[in-house]
Every structure is written in structure tokens, then in C-alpha cells.
Amino acid sequence: MRAGVIKGYMQKEFKDLVRTRMIYLVYLLPTMILLLFGYGIRLEVTGARTIIIDQDQSRFSKELIDKFTHSKYFNAKVLLISPNEGLHRIKQAKTDILLIIPPHFEQDLLHGQKSEIAAFIDGAFPLRATTMQGYVEGVILHAAKELAQRFGLRHPLITLNHRALFNQAMRDENAIVPGLIGLILLVAPALLSALLIVKEKEMGTIFNFYSSPIKKSEFLIAKLTPVFLLHSINIFILFLWATWWFEVPFRGSFWLYWVASELYVLISLSIGLLVSIVTNRQIVAVVLTLIITIIPGFLYSGILMPISSMVGESYIEAHIFPVMYYNHIIYDTFLIGQGLASMKNILYLAILTGYGALLLFIGALLLKKELR
Amino acid sequence: MASLEVDRVHIAYKNVVAVKEASFTADAGQIVGFIGADGAGKSSLFHAIAGVLRFRGEIRYEGHAYHSPKEAEPLKPYIGLMPQGLGLVLYPQLSVEEHLKFFANIRDIPQDKAFQEYKKKLLHMAGLEEFPDRLAKNLSGGMKQKLSLICTLIHKPKLLILDEPTTGVDPLSRRELWEILDQNRKEEGSLTLFSTAYMAEAAKMDKIHLMDEGEIIAQGSAKELIGSARPYTYQETHCQECITFNRRTYSLKPLSVPHAEPTLESLFFINALKKGKIPPPVEVLPRETQIDIPQIVMEAKGLTKRFGDFIADDHIDMQLRRGEILGLLGANGAGKTTFIKMLLGLYPIDEGELYLLGRKIQSPKDRQQLKSFIGYMSQNFALYKDLTIRENLLYFANMHRLPLAKASERIERLAKSLGFWDYMDNFPKDVPMGINQRFSLAAAILHEPVVLFLDEPTSGVDTIARAQFWQLLHKLKRIWGISILVTTHYMSEAQYCDRVVVLRRGKKIADASPKELERRFGTDDFEEVFLRLYEERR
Ligand SMILES: Nc1ncnc2c1ncn2[C@@H]1O[C@H](COP(=O)(O)OP(=O)(O)OP(=O)(O)O)[C@@H](O)[C@H]1O
Numbered sequence A: 001m002r003a004g005v006i007k008g009y010m011q012k013e014f015k016d017l018v019r020t021r022m023i024y025l026v027y028l029l030p031t032m033i034l035l036l037f038g039y040g041i042r043l044e045v046t047g048a049r050t051i052i053i054d055q056d057q058s059r060f061s062k063e064l065i066d067k068f069t070h071s072k073y074f075n076a077k078v079l080l081i082s083p084n085e086g087l088h089r090i091k092q093a094k095t096d097i098l099l100i101i102p103p104h105f106e107q108d109l110l111h112g113q114k115s116e117i118a119a120f121i122d123g124a125f126p127l128r129a130t131t132m133q134g135y136v137e138g139v140i141l142h143a144a145k146e147l148a149q150r151f152g153l154r155h156p157l158i159t160l161n162h163r164a165l166f167n168q169a170m171r172d173e174n175a176i177v178p179g180l181i182g183l184i185l186l187v188a189p190a191l192l193s194a195l196l197i198v199k200e201k202e203m204g205t206i207f208n209f210y211s212s213p214i215k216k217s218e219f220l221i222a223k224l225t226p227v228f229l230l231h232s233i234n235i236f237i238l239f240l241w242a243t244w245w246f247e248v249p250f251r252g253s254f255w256l257y258w259v260a261s262e263l264y265v266l267i268s269l270s271i272g273l274l275v276s277i278v279t280n281r282q283i284v285a286v287v288l289t290l291i292i293t294i295i296p297g298f299l300y301s302g303i304l305m306p307i308s309s310m311v312g313e314s315y316i317e318a319h320i321f322p323v324m325y326y327n328h329i330i331y332d333t334f335l336i337g338q339g340l341a342s343m344k345n346i347l348y349l350a351i352l353t354g355y356g357a358l359l360l361f362i363g364a365l366l367l368k369k370e371l372r
Numbered sequence B: 001m002a003s004l005e006v007d008r009v010h011i012a013y014k015n016v017v018a019v020k021e022a023s024f025t026a027d028a029g030q031i032v033g034f035i036g037a038d039g040a041g042k043s044s045l046f047h048a049i050a051g052v053l054r055f056r057g058e059i060r061y062e063g064h065a066y067h068s069p070k071e072a073e074p075l076k077p078y079i080g081l082m083p084q085g086l087g088l089v090l091y092p093q094l095s096v097e098e099h100l101k102f103f104a105n106i107r108d109i110p111q112d113k114a115f116q117e118y119k120k121k122l123l124h125m126a127g128l129e130e131f132p133d134r135l136a137k138n139l140s141g142g143m144k145q146k147l148s149l150i151c152t153l154i155h156k157p158k159l160l161i162l163d164e165p166t167t168g169v170d171p172l173s174r175r176e177l178w179e180i181l182d183q184n185r186k187e188e189g190s191l192t193l194f195s196t197a198y199m200a201e202a203a204k205m206d207k208i209h210l211m212d213e214g215e216i217i218a219q220g221s222a223k224e225l226i227g228s229a230r231p232y233t234y235q236e237t238h239c240q241e242c243i244t245f246n247r248r249t250y251s252l253k254p255l256s257v258p259h260a261e262p263t264l265e266s267l268f269f270i271n272a273l274k275k276g277k278i279p280p281p282v283e284v285l286p287r288e289t290q291i292d293i294p295q296i297v298m299e300a301k302g303l304t305k306r307f308g309d310f311i312a313d314d315h316i317d318m319q320l321r322r323g324e325i326l327g328l329l330g331a332n333g334a335g336k337t338t339f340i341k342m343l344l345g346l347y348p349i350d351e352g353e354l355y356l357l358g359r360k361i362q363s364p365k366d367r368q369q370l371k372s373f374i375g376y377m378s379q380n381f382a383l384y385k386d387l388t389i390r391e392n393l394l395y396f397a398n399m400h401r402l403p404l405a406k407a408s409e410r411i412e413r414l415a416k417s418l419g420f421w422d423y424m425d426n427f428p429k430d431v432p433m434g435i436n437q438r439f440s441l442a443a444a445i446l447h448e449p450v451v452l453f454l455d456e457p458t459s460g461v462d463t464i465a466r467a468q469f470w471q472l473l474h475k476l477k478r479i480w481g482i483s484i485l486v487t488t489h490y491m492s493e494a495q496y497c498d499r500v501v502v503l504r505r506g507k508k509i510a511d512a513s514p515k516e517l518e519r520r521f522g523t524d525d526f527e528e529v530f531l532r533l534y535e536e537r538r
């Protein structure tokens, strides 16, 4: 490998990026997506109309009800109506949520027995319903935990999904913004690296690579390094947007966030490389890259659906794409902060490394210095 | 042992065979020519030799045998390939100087004093030393071509593969290019493979290969090849099963008229006769719309265009009369394309007055009204690569607001009479250059304009297609009464023009009929006329 050759080629890449104004896109696109979607997908629901039927009328049930009435997310009323009447009100769209606290609620809990609270949620808008469900579960869990502590109960009373569990403030930004970072860092570098190679194919300048003694490794380094460096800066920019603008808490290690993100950018640009090998036209490369990055990026980001609640094929698919591993790590760095103390994070970091190396290897193998 | 031995090289794409078992040898220090119709397989053969395309068979260069691009890799430091296509290997956003630097860098050439000297020499040869900082996208077509060429020469290749390097290059630069190649082979002992559509150029080569349908059908010196054409070449006459072009008639059967002296071009016509591919006569049907055309269709008074400090067109006066073919000639960068773009309103006019169809052009609105009377074909045939020929034509029809039924009818008529009906559903890249050229012309005349601006319509097009194209222009002129402004670097085409205007560095230096100019310089070779005209002003 000859440094002079790589440097020469790389200089050209940078000049081209700057003079074609592509550089703006490199920095505007990620920020735009983050702002657009960060505000766009507002899952947050406030003041959900809630009816609570308290059939126990105990200390426990009162405390639980308090949690609801003191939350801005609910507009809760305790009514003395029959469950059927309550259900009827949901049907009439006069209320969003109906909670029924069963008789002997307190007694059951104190005796260590399971007790079931019935929660009915208006499912007219599924996404909104899911959100409300998460809130309800969150509040109940929180209360249950408190009660358990206070009365020394041992059994976990309710199990909940990760998001509601760790996103205690129940702010949407906390849930969405880290997921968006995972999406953006998958899409943007892939797009750029695919374009940088396919553009040369389309224009014909790729002949300069084919017919000269440049080695494949030199070409790849010269092509991919600029993408890597430029998008490395995006890792910081996105971090600042998340923590300053969206005020997402950051509880974990910045180093872990940084290293995992660089690995992820590497994976992304390798995907772009693979796309550029099979396509000859820029427009095709763009569309293909978007399809293979955005769809899994969204599906397995945890924005739409927590991975843990996936079953069967989608569970397996989630494990095939790199998105899930990265997202796990960055949700951890933002919201939990276990860092390398968690074996899972270490394992996932290793998987990301292997993933990147494998894709890059395949790309280098498939890249040919010949016309086709 | 020859320096380069090509042994039964066979190249097939998905469903077409591009090169069939081609074999030839060449020695160091030679300049070896390849001529042939578009799509004959020259480029594919060159790509295989340059090690950028898969092939079957064997190629040996200086004793190193290779059968695939991979095996050719160790030879790449010694090879220089300039693929066909205007500025194909250039980066629009890099300057002239940056290109040379880039090509030196990727070849890992130390940029010492000797290199700087050589670079200066190359820049001078290409006439680019005045514009080291100009971006490639702002160069004229021919300047791009010359920049590509010197970028290919920068590492002094021992095996130089040039695929139509002189397409769109002016006669002066062609002569200088030839000197460089000659010097290169003497000093470096380089072997040069060279494909060209200029037969005068081919005549200077050590050996010529004539390719057709993937095969090398004849090889030898220019003299030998011309000799082989002699029995079939006659003085101009009329007959069945023969082709007449450029004052000669070609026939396989003996004719009663005396023989004429053939040229290398004759080979193409004779080959077409042998293969039974007599080009069908192109027809032009009367125009559907009738309009009154003024005596003077276009008049420019002191038209000027500046790019910063640089004056691309300097106070140019020009008239285009009704039913006239006016040739616009000039070296690369003389300002021909810029002039046409001003006429079309693609560049704003910095100074001067322009009258089109008797009306003074002052605002975009004036142009809008005249749009339907003007047809234009750009230097690189501005077609949409992702649309088929039919879709392209429909698109152009739509732009001129032709109703669909009428458009389809006209397209069919044009396609049939211009002879590209069989290619309607192909993509532009899959058909011969000559077909692209004719269908681009069809796109330009679809709306039946009264004036046509053609920018190098014949560059990169093979001999027969060019011959047909000129016949077509003459028929258009006669039957439609259309006026045509056309640029070209084929000086032999000047004789088909009623009048020529010659530009030099943005200034008009001649405006006369080709006959007059030939008389003035006492020669009937217009290339000679052109060179003398330029020297006069030096
Ligand atoms: N946008 C631009 N900016 C700066 N210079 C330009 C621009 N466009 C054209 N030029 C310069 O103007 C001059 C005339 O260019 P033009 O394309 O008209 O030449 P031409 O006569 O058509 O040459 P060719 O035969 O090579 O096509 C050239 O020196 C070219 O580099």
C-alpha cells in the first residue's frame, strides 16, 4: 500500500465533495432527520381521559389512584359505575382508558397472592393505544415497586417491556432520539459511500481505477476513509442534538457510545460499498441503499416495537441486522448506564465488530477491477 | 517475438458477441490503427488488452501472458488507456492542473523537476497552458478530449491504448497530437494502439486493422488496404447495387465507367456491399406545417460572451439565410458551442444584438414564442439514458406540446424514413452511435422547425453514418427549406456547406463559401485551407 496514492485519491474525493456541495448534505441530512422525526413521531399522549372503578376502596387502591390523578399524562376520575357502563363509555369514545381495581386487591397483595387489575384501552389508534398502555403499565409498575419496598414483598408483581421500564420520565424524546441516531448512522454513511463509487461508474471515471495500478485496498481506503471521517463528526453532532436540544439524559459512558457508533458507521459504509458493487446507476444505488437501511433501521430500532416483544421470524430477523445490537448499546449509554458491566453490551460490541469486518471483507472480495 | 500478441481473443456480453477470435501482433515503436463501423468491437478489444474486461483467449505483452483482468494487473503500470467518450475520465469539479496532479498521484510518479518539465510540454501540446485553473466542466468538448489524452500520457506508458482520442479534436491539435505520439514512440519505444474515424489520420499509421462485426477483416499498411479497394472504386455514376459517396461510386460488379482512386473510406463502402448491407436511402417527407420563412433567419450583430476576464466570443457578426447550410468551424475552445448557446438563450448575451426570424431578441418572452421554430442538437446528444428511443422522442414531443396521437404518428414517420425504426425500444447506450445521432436529429426536428443548430453532430460517428447524415441534411434543406448552422471538426465536411464561418479565439476570421476559400489558398483539401487560415493570423 502506498500512502502517496491513497492521499492523492483522497484529496480528490474531498475536493469533489466540497465543490459539488455534497458536504452540506452530509451534515444537513442527519440533523434534519433527527429534528423532523424527533418532533414528527410524537407518541406522547397527555391528559388521557381515564375512568377508575375502585372496587376495593383500600389504602393500596387509594395510593394507586393517586399516582394516576397526579400525573399529567392522565386525566383520571374515580367513578362509581359498573364495569359495563365503563366499557360503554369507551365505545362511545367518551373515555380513553378504563381501570378496574378488583375487590380484595390489598388483601391479595399483602398475602403475596397475585391480583389482577383490569385495564381497558381505546384501541382506535393503535400507536396511541400502545403508548397509553405503556404509561398505564409504567405507573402501575412504579406503584407496585414502591408498595413492594414498603411492605417487604418479594415477588415481582408485574413485568413490563424495556421501554416503559427504563424510560421512567416517560418522555418520548428519550425513547425516540437514541433510536433515530441508530437509524441515521445506518442510512447516511451507506448512502454516501455507495454514491461515491457508483458516481464514478456512471460518469466513466471508474476507468481510472480499473486501468491504473491502484490496488483494491488503496482504492477502498481512499473511498471509504472520507466517508468514515465525515460521519464520525456526525456522531458528535447527533450526540449534542440529543442531549442539549432534546434533553435526553446520558447516563452511560461516552467512550462506549463513541466506539460503538464508529463501529456502526463502519458497518454502514460497508453496506454502501456492497450496494455500489451491484449497481451501476446512482439513482438505483440511492433507492437500494434506502430500502436496505431504512426498513430494518426503523423496524428494529425499538421505536415502533420493542425487540423483546417480537416473536418468531421477526425476532430472528432482528438478530440478523446490526441495528438491534447497536441500539441496545446506545439505549444503555443514554438511559441506563450499565456500560461494560453488562455482558450483553460487551457481546453486542463484539458482534458489531465482527459484523463490520465481515461486510468489509465481502465487499473487498467482490470488488473487481473490471467492467461488467 | 512481437511486443504484443493477441491470440484468438473472444469477448461476449450477455447475448451479443463483441469480438470474435481476433488475433494480431504488433511491435514496439509502432502506431497501430483500428478502423471500423460503430459497434465493430474496437472498444471491447481495447478494453481486453488494457486488462479491464474479461475475455477468452490469450494476450501476451513483452512475454507476459494474461487471460483475465486479474492476470493483467502487473502490467498496468506500463499501460495507458484512454477510453472512448468526451471527457469520460475527467472529474467535472477538478481543474486542469488538479487532473494532472491526480493522475500522477495515482500512478505514484515522483513530481520532480523532470516531471514538471514534461507536464509543461503536455499542457502546451494540448493548448491548455493558459487555463491551468479552469474546471473540467468549463472546458470545451475538444479541450476535454485533449486533457484526457495528456492525463493518459502522464506516466509515459509503454503500451498506449487510445480509443478515438481525436474525436472532436481540431485539425491543429490533431497534428500536434500526432507529433507527441511520434516522439513518444521514438523516445520511449512505446507501442500505440489507436482507433479513429479520421481516415487521413489512419493513413499515417504503420499498420491498420479494419474491423467489422467483431472480426478483423483486413490488415496491412494504408497503401495495401487502399490497393485492395481499387478494383471496386469507380468515378461517380448511377447504378443498381452500388453506393455512391464523395464523388466515387463503389460496386462489386464491373461498371463501364473509369476507375477512381480510392481512399481508406472506400473500404467501408466496399465492405458494406460485400456484406449486403447497402444503407437504405434516407427519405425526408414534406413537412406538415407550412409557414413563411423570412429571407434572413438569424442575424447576429457583435455578439459577445465573457466568462470572467475571458472572452469566449468577441463581437461576432453572422447571418444565416433561408435554406442555407452554414458551417461553423474553429479550433477547440474557439467559441462555437458558446455561440450556439447564446443563440439558444442557454447563455445570456453579454453584448450585441440578435435577430431570429426577423425579430429582435430582447426578453425570454421573445424566445418563448420562437421556440417552436428552432431545433437544436447538442455536442453530446443530450438523450436520457434511462428512456428508450421511443420514450425519448415522446418526451421531446411532449416538450413541444405536440398532441400524443400526432406525435406518435410523426415519430413513426421519422423513424421509418431516417432508418432507425428497428431500434425504437432500445436504450441509447445499446445502439450504434450513428443511430443515436439520427434519432437525436429526429428529436430536434420533431416539431418541424425552420432553423436547426447542430453542434458537432458527426463527431464519433462512423464513415457511412456520416455520409448518410449529410445526405439527410441536404434533403431537409431542399424539401423543408430549413436553414442549418452546423459545427464540425471534419474539414472534409466543409464542402457540403454552402458557406463557412471560421472562428479563432472567439473572433471571426473568415466568412465565405468553401469554394472561394479553396481558390484563395489554391488547394482542394479543406484541412489545408483551415490550417493556412489559422497560420495567417498567428
Ligand atoms: N462556464 C464557463 N466558464 C468558463 N469558461 C468557459 C465556460 N464555458 C465555456 N468556457 C470557455 O469558453 C471557451 C469556448 O468554449 P466553447 O465550448 O464555445 O468552444 P468550442 O468552440 O465549442 O470548442 P470545441 O470544438 O472543443 O467544442 C473555452 O475556452 C471554454 O473553456
Ligand SMILES: [Mg+2]
Binding pocket: B140, B141, B142, B336, B337, B338, B379, B455
Ligand atoms: Mg463545442
